[in-house]
Amino acid sequence: MINGLKKWRLFTLMAALIFFLAGCGREEISTLIPAGGVAQDQFNLLILSSVVMLFVIIVVTIVYVLAITKFRRSKLGDEFIPEQVEGSAKLEFLWTAIPIVLIIIIAIPTVYQTFDLADTRTMDVEAEDGSMTNLTVNVIAKLYWWEFEYPEQGIVTAQELVVPTDQRVYFNVVSADVKHSFWIPSIGGKIDANPENTNTFYLTFDQESSELEDGVFYGKCAELCGPSHALMDFKVKTMNSGDFDQWVTAMQEEQPAPSEELAQTGEELFGQDGLGCIACHATSGVGEGNIMAGPNLATFGDRNRVAGILEHNEENLKAWIRDPQQYKPGNQMPDVKSLNGGQDVSEQDLDALAAYLMSLSVEQ
Amino acid sequence: MSSNAQKSGFGATIWDYMTSVDHKKIAILYLMSGGLFFLIGGIEAMMIRIQLMKAGNDFLSAGTYNEVLTMHGTTMIFLAAMPLLLGFMNAIMPLQIGARDVAFPFLNSLGFWLFFFGGVFLNLSWFLGGAPDAGWTNYASLALASESHGIDFYSLGLTISGFGTLISGINFLVTIINMRAPGMTYMRMPLFTWTTFVASALILLAFPPLTIAIFFMVFDRLFGSHFFDVAAGGNTIIWEHLFWIFGHPEVYILILPAFGIFSEIFAIFSRKRLFGYTALVFATILIGFYGFMVWAHHMFTVGLGPTANAIFALATMIIAVPTGVKIFNWLLTIWGGSVSFATPMLYAVGFIPSFVAGGVTGVMQAMAPLDYQLHDSYFIVAHFHYVIVGGVVLAIFAATHLYWPKMFGTMLSEKLGKVTFWLFFIGFHLTFFIQHFLGLMGMPRRVxxxxxxxxxxxxxxxxxxxxxxxxxxxxxxxxNVIMTTVKNERVGNDPWGDGRTLEWAIPSPPPFYNFAQTPLVRGLDTYWIEKMEGNKEGMIYAEPLGDIHMPNNSFIPVVMSFGLFVASFGALYHPDDLPWTVPVIVLGLLITFGSMLLRSLKDDLGFHVHKEDLIKDREGVKTDGHQ
Amino acid sequence: MDINKKYTPHSWPDHPETATMEGKNKFVGFWLLLAAESVTFASLFATYLALKDKGPSGMEFTAAGLFELPLVFAMTMILLTSSLTSVYAMYHMKNHNFKSMQAWLAVTVLLGATFLGLEIYEFNHYVHLGFGYTNSAFSSAFYTLVGTHGAHVLFGLGWFIALMVRNAKRGLNTYNAPKFFLVSLYWHFIDVVWVFIFTVVYLMGVIG
Structure with missing residues (x-):
């Protein structure tokens, strides 16, 4: 037993060491490095509750260690018959009352925060010029990608949420198929995307994502939704409202046709007379949500990842188009062969498509 | 005693177990099949950890992984943890209250066979087109979208085994209400009996909502109804409510008997009366009661609104109070005692820090706004493994060591027992402690x-x-189990030396009628009282030695359960437009209801064990517990 | 317990249903089963209320437009009466009057069968209107709730008949008295559930 305890102590020490070495995870995704007001509030609750719980653990540990070391039979002798104590009303009162006090300490901020985080009163407040003071984004979750509609601005994007840093952003979250859950760990807690109703909540983004190592925050689906649940990632770009307004304007404008010849071939392939990708994927940022079957590609060239998961380069893009099922099993994108009359798409065509898609950009 | 009492051999033993209505034999059946499912669930757990040991691993494909994680959860909860606990309840509870069997021995057998056929049906999915893949919570929108028959195996399998559990719950309740020996008042019942009582009450009230939810799922998937079909007006949140109205009490159905087992262990191995017995009893009842009022804390992110979230957050936090009361009473039981660190006690002592860790993270999750971050992340995975493994599984292992001699008459090796404990305990914390941080670092569960x-x-x-x-x-x-069985060194009534309750006053294993004479109970820890007063027999008796009435064995439970098993196959393939499905459903139901009718019409009056045989038994002439 | 023991109204115990240990166990166990049944029906009612009038867009059926009270009222009266007749049967059982008990049980079974017949007629009527089981979430919830009750009625009838036939020749004893008592208890429970169905589904449905 003594031997075991020693082992245990050593192990705890090692675990603590490893933990410090690994830090608190990546700033793009860790709830321990909050980058938004909501996540900060939640982090504060985490610290508060951890302190309270640590107090509980310390008290239990002291009694526990004393009890199992002081009253060992090996010390007391085999014949020793302890006094058969029935109990103690005083002690019972004590360990009922103290936890109640502890619970009250954590209950008050819990109730306050629960109502505060559900407060949508400023959602539809209009500024003097008739525009909304706060941005609203409609989030539509689909098997395994995310669509972001900006109703007031009349634009739609997918896979990369773009938001301003200095205001509340309201989200209307809904699913178009099975249940998903919308989660940006370093910005704030999650809310479910239900198929039968729209959930509304807000987040605030306090840090510009360009300061991050990877340039974006990571968003996740947090509800099991099928084989590729683990791959239903999205990214979040945060920028100051000046940059954001610029981005919105660029989205609203018609993008110039590609200048490069290869990309022009790609555009043809993409269109009705080519492979017909355009039937599912819009390439203009103007539009409404939940209409097209596939993600909007107007900002494709600006993105951080291909399909939310692969490094953003033409090689990966071509690989994805060739066999999307290999990278996201069960996703809804049709096999490109079936769009090409049963023929494999040639390497040149893939190059052209990739060049075209990479040329789609509103930020350049 | 009938003439086949002398028959032996493997076939006869199998037949005996298949028809037995003896609570001790049914307990062994639960232990064996629960143990088997525990191993299967454990293999599935290992597959999960192999897949996740490094980034981008391809040991399991995406779809297979979802099947494995679903079957791991479902198997461990429904087919391993619960049956193993039901096994110990069956083995020990009637002995603790001085009863000769449970109130309904026939139903006891039926309960087991329903569970068994349900579990087998569910696991057959691996060989018949794929296992369920929507998680053990089987949320409706994903479950309806799932293409293979896996979800149907889940629904039908759990329906059958759920009926079995419900029957067992009713049986234990009636047993405790009606069959206690004279003098065994409610406030003299051992804590394990108390927790069995409360857990059974939870089973009684929690399983029907699950059964109904699963029925809806069966009808939606197989017979064209629209309970969860949003396009036709259905609503998937109904599933979530019904599932968690069952699901939260289910957690307490598992943990309360575990508390009971540890309560027994703390008293025995500290050689001391349970500190604050009354408080422990009321804490048990309160936990059971609150268990029904907190289900929506599993649904904080569903969007029920701040009022509902706040109320359920507060209700959930309250549960920490009775749980804390229990922890401190256990600590004070050790305090001032004479503590021997035999294997069961080792598990009990390991349980306290593990469970406290699981408990405090539970309170953290009760804080709704914080739970928005923690929910469905690896933090939750860590939390519930801390309570289920750190609480329930440690209790099952502890009870295996503690009650093995009472159930089988041999003692598991202490040496190997301690090795198991240290390996398992260290491995458990190594596996799950770090998962808290994975969750906080943004890792969702079920990836x-x-x-x-x-x-x-x-x-x-x-x-x-x-x-x-x-x-x-x-x-x-x-x-350890195999070596102990092979060695077969028999032990006496009270192998741990410090038994306090009635089960330790009778032989290990007890004769099939348990008590030749019904004992008279004079207080809490009645065997301890008698021992301290120098009573060599360990009991005083409430009746003179006389004939004992015992129930007959029956094969009908197996047939009844088998009928539902057959009908389930018909239902499962019903949407595939096969011609034989409806006849198979009808055939299965005919088997079940026909044997029910047979049971009803045929008088089954049991038999008597005669006084002379009891005296022979007492003198050590072995008359097999078998009629 | 001796199954062949003959009783007279004098030697017959006051509470024959709980005169034996088996009887006592069955009595408690059955009440517990009814508790579980209550939760079962509570779940069905809750689901029904959540899905009432919910269907695909353009669904033509609503509770207010569909249900007609006169038939359902008649069914209610019939089932309530059958509950009363089963009370008479139990009264005679307690007085060890086997023949009268059997007679009243027969009346109960007849009334129950009439109820079931009317329910089948009602369902058939709705189906012909186009309101089938797979019509909408509302229809699924309606048929499942009311149909589960109907299945309970059917099971109860089978139980009554089995007991009456099995014991027709040997009369009452403390072995079968608990069985008669339990089936009548079950019958009352079914009746109470129907009162809720009548109120929640039909009355509240028609009122809107």
Whole structure:
């Protein structure tokens, strides 16, 4: 037993060491490095509750260690018959009352925060010029990608949420198929995307994502939704409202046709007379949500990842188009062969498509 | 006693167990099949940890991973933890209250066979087109979208085994209400009997909502109804409510008997009366009661609104109070005692820090706004493994060591027992402690893979390494069981030396009628009282020695359960437009209801054990407990 | 317990249903089963209320437009009466009057069968209107709730008949008295559930 305890102590020490070495995870995704007001509030609750719980653990540990070391039979002798104590009303009162006090300490901020985080009163407040003071984004979750509609601005994007840093952003979250859950760990807690109703909540983004190592925050689906649940990632770009307004304007404008010849071939392939990708994927940022079957590609060239998961380069893009099922099993994108009359798409065509898609950009 | 009492051999033994209505034999059946499912669930757990040991691993494909994780959860909860606990309840509870059997021995057998056929049906999915893949919670929108028959195996299998559990729950309740020996008042019942009582009440009220939810699922998937079909006006949140109205009490159905087992262990191995027995009883009742009022804390992120979230958050926090009361009463039971660290006590002592850790993270999750971050992340995975493994599984292992001599008459090796404990205990903390941090670092649960760019590699590798220790622990436990059985060194009534309750006053294993004479109970820890007063027999009796009435064995429970098993196959393939499905459903139901009718019409009056045989038994002439 | 023991109204115990240990166990166990049944029906009612009038867009059926009270009212009266007749049967059982008990049980079974017949007629009527089981979430919830009750009625009838036939020749004893008592208890429970169905589904449905 003594031997075991020693082992245990050593192990705890090692675990603590490893933990410090690994830090608190990546700033793009860790709830321990909050980058938004909501996540900060939640982090504060985490610290508060951890302190309270640590107090509980310390008290239990002291009694526990004393009890199992002081009253060992090996010390007391085999014949020793302890006094058969029935109990103690005083002690019972004590360990009922103290936890109640502890619970009250954590209950008050819990109730306050629960109502505060559900407060949508400023959602539809209009500024003097008739525009909304706060941005609203409609989030539509689909098997395994995310669509972001900006109703007031009349634009739609997918896979990369773009938001301003200095205001509340309201989200209307809904699913178009099975249940998903919308989660940006370093910005704030999650809310479910239900198929039968729209959930509304807000987040605030306090840090510009360009300061991050990877340039974006990571968003996740947090509800099991099928084989590729683990791959239903999205990214979040945060920028100051000046940059954001610029981005919105660029989205609203018609993008110039590609200048490069290869990309022009790609555009043809993409269109009705080519492979017909355009039937599912819009390439203009103007539009409404939940209409097209596939993600909007107007900002494709600006993105951080291909399909939310692969490094953003033409090689990966071509690989994805060739066999999307290999990278996201069960996703809804049709096999490109079936769009090409049963023929494999040639390497040149893939190059052209990739060049075209990479040329789609509103930020350049 | 009938003439086939002398018959022996393997076939006869199998037949005996299949028809037995003896609570002790049914307990062994539960233990064996629960143990088997525990191993299957454990293999599935190892597959999960192998898949997640490094980023981008391809040991399991995405779809297979979802099947494995679903079957791991479902198997461990419904087919391993619960049956194993039901096994110990069956083995010990009637002995603790001085009863000769449970109130309905026939139903006891029926309950087991329903569970068994349900479990087998569910696991057949692996061989018949794929296992369920929507998680053990089987949320409706995903479950309806699932293409294979896996979900149907889940629904039908759990329906059958759920009926079995419900029957067992009613049986235990009636047993405790009606069959207590004279003098065994409610406030003299051992804590394990109390927790069995409360857990059975929870089973009684929690299983019907699950059954109904699963019925809806069966009808939606197989017979064209629209309960969860949003396009036709259905609503998937109904599933979530019904599931968690069952699901939360289910957690207490598991943990309360575990509390009971540890309560027994703390008293026995501290050689001391349970500190604050009354408080422990009321805490048990309160936990059971609150268990029904907190289900929506599993649904904080569903969007029920701040009022509902706040109310359920507060209700959930309250549960910490009775749980804390229990922890401190256990500590004070050890305090001032004479503590022997035999294997069961080792588990009990290991349980306290593990369960406290699981409990405090539970309170953290009760804080709704914080739960928005923690929900469906690896934090939750860590939390519920801390309570289920750190609470329930440690209790099952502890009870295995504690009650093995009472059930089988031999003692598991203490040496190997301690090795198992240390391997399992260290492996458990290694596996799950670090998962709290994975969750806080943004890792969602139920992901079949993760990218190398997420910063989760190291902690996942550590977690997988821990799982190896747990597996080794379980393997050594198996070796222990086999070695002990082979050695077959018989033990006496009270092998631990410090037994306090009635089960330790009778032989190990007890004769099939348990008590030749019904005992008279004079207080809490009645056997301890008699021992302290120098009573060599360990009991005083409420009646003179006389004939004992016992129930007959019956094969009908197996047939009834088998009928539902058959009907389930018909239902399962019903949407596939096969011609034989409806006839098979009808045939199965005919078997079930026909045997029910047969049972009803045919008088079954039992038989008597005669006084002379009881005297022979007492003098050590072995008359097999078998009619 | 001796199954062949003959009783007279004098030697017959006051509470024959709980005169034996088996009887006592069955009595408690059955009440517990009814508790579980209550939760079962509570779940069905809750689901029904959540899905009432919910269907695909353009669904033509609503509770207010569909249900007609006169028939359902008649069914209610019939089932309530059958509950009363089963009370008479139990009264005679307690007085060890086997023949009268059997007679009243027969009346109960007849009334129950009439109820079931009317329910089948009602369902058939709705189906012909186009309101089938797979019509909408509302129809699924309606048929499942009311149909589960109907299945209970059917099971109860089978139980009554089995007991009456099995014991027709040997009369009452403390072995079968608990069985008669339990089936009548079950019958009352079914009746109470129907009162709720009548109120929640039909009355509240028609009122809107």
């Amino acid at each position: 079949y893979t993760f990218g190398a760019d997420q910063g989760w590699d190291l902690f996942n590798a550590i977690s997988s390494a821990g799982a190896i220790f747990m597996a080794l622990g379980v393997i050594i436990l198996l070796v």
